[in-house]
Amino acid sequence: MNMELTLQQIVEGIPKSLLNASDKDLEGFQRIIDETIKLREAHRNLQQLVKSFSTSGIQRS
Numbered sequence: 001m002n003m004e005l006t007l008q009q010i011v012e013g014i015p016k017s018l019l020n021a022s023d024k025d026l027e028g029f030q031r032i033i034d035e036t037i038k039l040r041e042a043h044r045n046l047q048q049l050v051k052s053f054s055t056s057g058i059q060r061s
Helices: 007-012 023-054
Strands: none
Touching: none
């Protein structure tokens, strides 16, 4: 799904609370985003490992 947004659509979607947030609040929000990205990448990696393992033809006893 490739959804292209205009700058205006992006700005309109930003909550006022985020626009008025302090630097400390934004740093915390950025950490949450960073960890969410890491978690999503780890989940993808785990899915690939499971898929690879299940299709590897390893004999199970």
